[in-house]
Amino acid sequence: MRFCLTTWIVLIALATAAYAVTLPAIPMHAGWITFTKIEEHNGFKLFRRYGYFRHAKNSVPNLIIFNCSKDVRKAASYLTFILPEDFQPASFPRSTWLPKIDVRFQINDKSSALMPGEYHNGEFYFDLNIDTTDNFEKIMLADKLAMSFGNKNDVIQYEFTEKVDQLFSAFIKPVIFCVHQEISQKVRRYDSLLSGGR
Numbered sequence: 703m704r705f706c707l708t709t710w711i712v713l714i715a716l717a718t719a720a721y722a723v724t725l726p727a728i729p730m731h732a733g734w735i736t737f738t739k740i741e742e743h744n745g746f747k748l749f750r751r752y753g754y755f756r757h758a759k760n761s762v763p764n765l766i767i768f769n770c771s772k773d774v775r776k777a778a779s780y781l782t783f784i785l786p787e788d789f790q791p792a793s794f795p796r797s798t799w800l801p802k803i804d805v806r807f808q809i810n811d812k813s814s815a816l817m818p819g820e821y822h823n824g825e826f827y828f829d830l831n832i833d834t835t836d837n838f839e840k841i842m843l844a845d846k847l848a849m850s851f852g853n854k855n856d857v858i859q860y861e862f863t864e865k866v867d868q869l870f871s872a873f874i875k876p877v878i879f880c881v882h883q884e885i886s887q888k889v890r891r892y893d894s895l896l897s898g899g900r
Contacts, residue, residue: 724856724857724859725786725789725857725858725859726859727846727859727860727861728753728754728755728765728786728858728859728860728861729753729754729861729863729865730751730752730753730754730765730766730860730861730862730863731750731751731752731862732845732862732863732864733751733864734749734750734751734768734842735749735750735751735752736748736749736750745771745772745773745776745777746769746770746771746772746777746779747770747772748767748768748769748770749767749768749770750764750766750767750768751764751765751766751767751862752764752765753765753786753860755786763784763786763787764784765783765784765786765860766781766782766783766784766860767781767782767784768781768842769781769782774830778829778830778831779829779830780827780828780829780830781827781828781830781838781841781842782825782826782827783825783826783828783849783858784824784825785824785825785826785858786858789858791851791852791854791856792852792854792856793851793852793853793854793855793856794852796823796824797823797824798821798822798823799821799822799823800820800821800822801820802818802819802820803818803819803820803821803826803851803852804816804817804818804819804851805817805819805826805828805849805850805851806849806850806851807837807841807847807848807849807850808847808848808849808850809840809841809844809846809847810844810845810846811846813840815837815840815841816837817834817837817838817841818833818834821851826849826851828841844862845861845862846859846860846861846862847859847860847862848860
C-alpha cells in the first residue's frame, strides 16, 4: 500500500500530537486551615487546602491557598491553585508565564464558571474583585471542582472530603479549621468593601 507525502505528514502529526492531561480526582481538605502563628505574610492571612497522594513523596501537598487581604483597598484577596508536583500540562510548559489566562471551572458537577487569571511556573492566581465575586465564592465553597485550561483542555479535578481533614489533623495540631460559612462571610464582606459599602 502506498501513501502520498501529505498522508505521511498527517499520520506523523497525529502520532506526535500532545493530548490533554486529565488527572483522577484529588482528595482534598473539606475545610480551610490556617496555622495560628505563621500564616500572615505581606498583609495577607493565608487559608490552605491540602491534597492527599497516598504513594507520593510529598503525600499531603498544599494545592489551594486563599490569600485573604487585610486591606482590600491596598491589595485584592486572591486564590492560588498549585499544580501537583509531577503534573506537566499538555497545553504549555509548566515553567511558562501567562499574564492572562481564562480557566473554566466545573462546580459540583452542576454548573461552570469562567475565571480570568494569571499563570506562572506551576501556579494559577485568581483575584477577588467586583467582576469575579459570585464565581469566586462558588469555587471556594464547592464540594467538587474540575478546572480546565489551555488549548489542549488540560483538566485537574478536586474532591473535598472530611477524610483528609481527619488524616491531616492527626499529625498537625496548631491549626484552625475554617468552616465554609466563615469563608463565605469573608468573601461577602470584601465584596461589600470593593463596592463601596460598609
